[in-house]
Amino acid sequence: MKPLVQAEQAVLGSVFLDPGQLDGLAPWLRPEHFSRPAHAALYAAMLKLRADGHPATAGKSGDPIPLSWVTDTVQEACTRTRGLTAPYAHSLISACPRTTHAPVYGRMVLEGAIHRSVTQHAIRLHQAARADAVRGGVEETVRHAQILSDVLADLAHRWGTEPRPVQPPVPNTSSSPQPQPVDEQVLADEEFLLGCISARPEQLLDVVGWLHPGDFADIGHQQIYRSLGALHHRGEPIDQLTVLWETQRRGALSDGTLDAERVLRICDPLSLSGVAEHFGGQVVQASLVRTAATSARQVRALADNESLAPGRLIGYALHALGPLDEVRRRLRAASGAEPAPPRTGSLSAATPPEARIDAARSRSRPHATAASTPATAATPRSPSPDRPTRRSPS
Numbered sequence: 206m207k208p209l210v211q212a213e214q215a216v217l218g219s220v221f222l223d224p225g226q227l228d229g230l231a232p233w234l235r236p237e238h239f240s241r242p243a244h245a246a247l248y249a250a251m252l253k254l255r256a257d258g259h260p261a262t263a264g265k266s267g268d269p270i271p272l273s274w275v276t277d278t279v280q281e282a283c284t285r286t287r288g289l290t291a292p293y294a295h296s297l298i299s300a301c302p303r304t305t306h307a308p309v310y311g312r313m314v315l316e317g318a319i320h321r322s323v324t325q326h327a328i329r330l331h332q333a334a335r336a337d338a339v340r341g342g343v344e345e346t347v348r349h350a351q352i353l354s355d356v357l358a359d360l361a362h363r364w365g366t367e368p369r370p371v372q373p374p375v376p377n378t379s380s381s382p383q384p385q386p387v388d389e390q391v392l393a394d395e396e397f398l399l400g401c402i403s404a405r406p407e408q409l410l411d412v413v414g415w416l417h418p419g420d421f422a423d424i425g426h427q428q429i430y431r432s433l434g435a436l437h438h439r440g441e442p443i444d445q446l447t448v449l450w451e452t453q454r455r456g457a458l459s460d461g462t463l464d465a466e467r468v469l470r471i472c473d474p475l476s477l478s479g480v481a482e483h484f485g486g487q488v489v490q491a492s493l494v495r496t497a498a499t500s501a502r503q504v505r506a507l508a509d510n511e512s513l514a515p516g517r518l519i520g521y522a523l524h525a526l527g528p529l530d531e532v533r534r535r536l537r538a539a540s541g542a543e544p545a546p547p548r549t550g551s552l553s554a555a556t557p558p559e560a561r562i563d564a565a566r567s568r569s570r571p572h573a574t575a576a577s578t579p580a581t582a583a584t585p586r587s588p589s590p591d592r593p594t595r596r597s598p599s
Contacts, residue, residue, distance in 0.1 A: 212313035213244045218301030224262045226307040238318035250281035319515040323508040326353040331501035371520030387422040391491045395426045398484035403472035406443040408481035415538040420492035428457040486539045
């Protein structure tokens with residue numbers, strides 16, 4: 206017999222021996238926290254008899270227990286499940302080591318329920334993500350993600366802790382993301398989006414506030430999007446060649462992530478034309494579904510670890526859901542439901558200062574060398590209006 210079943214028997218036996226223990230158990234221990242239907246039915250019957258003012262629950266601790274307490278509990282429980290007998294109730298009484306330890310036994314039951322509940326809801330989230338990946342939607346994924354978050358918050362309050370994310374001290378390698386097959390339509394949407402931005406770079410401003418490189422399923426598409434953002438941030442022109450050169454700077458050609466033909470094909474301004482904002486929303490939707498599947502696998506792996514205390518399990522699970530919450534907020538921003546979250550980095554939507562733009566462009570201009578212009582090399586020159594002034598180090 207598993208320790209959890211023994212704990213359930215012990216807590217029920219303690220209440221049979223001392224109905225007053227319900228005063229401390231009822232506020233946080235619920236029938237659904239018991240793993241066996243018979244135990245859940247018995248505990249629910251005890252709570253109902255207590256609410257109805259049964260004489261056994263009205264006395265003080267140490268008072269004689271009416272014989273009807275056990276029989277009435279079993280009779281009430283039989284209306285909820287079958288197979289319960291008075292002899293089984295008496296066996297529960299003998300399974301209780303100490304009546305005064307009922308709160309401890311109850312916390313054991315709650316601990317098992319927390320692991321079991323988190324596992325069940327993580328499975329449902331993963332199933333919803335897989336179904337939405339096939340349907341091309343996000344409604345069920347978002348709904349089950351919210352349910353899991355609410356369940357974690359409720360379990361935290363019942364356990365007596367705050368529902369706050371806690372980063373695990375050591376990454377859980379067993380739940381590390383595994384490469385998942387990506388639908389061809391998702392990859393096509395990503396290519397179409399990159400082509401739209403390459404053909405009309407001004408559309409980058411429509412998506413950059415809520416579309417991140419990690420939203421692309423294909424790592425090559427991530428590099429192209431980063432290159433587009435870097436060129437825009439530096440104020441440099443965007444076309445097939447400049448994007449290709451930037452991907453080379455980032456090592457995407459040398460490590461085999463991309464090849465020149467693929468970059469030129471995706472960024473061909475004559476082959477694609479459309480609204481980047483629409484396809485950007487499609488990309489973020491697909492990203493949310495993938496992120497949900499990954500988070501669900503991580504949460505389930507945490508819940509399967511029986512040695513993990515409930516407080517830590519809840520905190521680690523909320524931390525695993527963090528990336529999903531972040532993508533969900535950006536998807537709402539893409540649909541206009543809320544403002545885009547502020548961000549910094551190479552894909553900032555803000556226009557860079559004129560001095561930075563000019564400094565970046567100056568790197569592409571030819572520079573006079575001392576060997577070619579010996580007569581003017583030592584002559585101070587006035588700052589050119591299209592070049593930033595260089596200051597000597599102080």
